[in-house]
Amino acid sequence: MMLSMISLTAFAFLLFSAFQADVQSEKTMSVAEATFEIPEDIQNILDKSCFGCHNVDATSDKAKKKLLIDQMHELSKIKLVAALGDIRETVENGDMPPQKFLDKFPDKALTAEEAEKLKDWAGKAADDLLK
Template identity: 35%
Template sequence: MNKQLTLFLALGMFFWMIQSCATSSKTASMEKFEYTAAVNSIVQDKCYGCHSADGRSDKAKQALMWDNVPTMTADEQAHILDEIMEVTSERKMPPSRFVESRPEKALTDEEIATFQKWAKDMMAVVEKSK
């Protein structure tokens, strides 16, 4: 083998290794149930006031406690993810009576898309862990 070919192959190996490291660390971050920063900030602003320990309605707390979801079983998580996909895409949450007096709390199209993408990604993670 001549020198140039050896160098070419070595460089190729080097970049291939860097590439596969980068890809594996990317998938590793999506292997457990977690809230992304984008989802977290929407939830804090528009959902947490009702669906948290200090929430203002018992019914809302019974239906969903954001802080408890990460430690639920995979079956429970899948169920909650289904509900989240439904209530966000159909604009059922925040409740219309609440949004009437606080229109700034309605979800924007972009926020709905953020919820849908996250819930879909998480559903894949949850299904794999079952």
């Protein structure tokens, strides 16, 4: 009887701990979500030049492996800062969208102004996350 009581208490404790851990991880996730939001003007630029290849339903595995714009809010803070750094670096180097893609869809190219806006936003968003 005593043994069953102890086992039952231990089981209840384990269950409670697991529940607490879940609540904690949800909290962390929601903090990350709450602090990361893509402004409308940036979203428009991303939609025009990047989203076609960098979303979960896209066909290019290579592009999806590099960045999933629609899943960015689910990244950990470190991965999100890194992804924003990648965006900044890629735009700065003029590597994206790729030339091959632009040959087919020249209207998807980033204008100098859009590139500048995107770079500034990526840098600032990363800094804001680290405040």
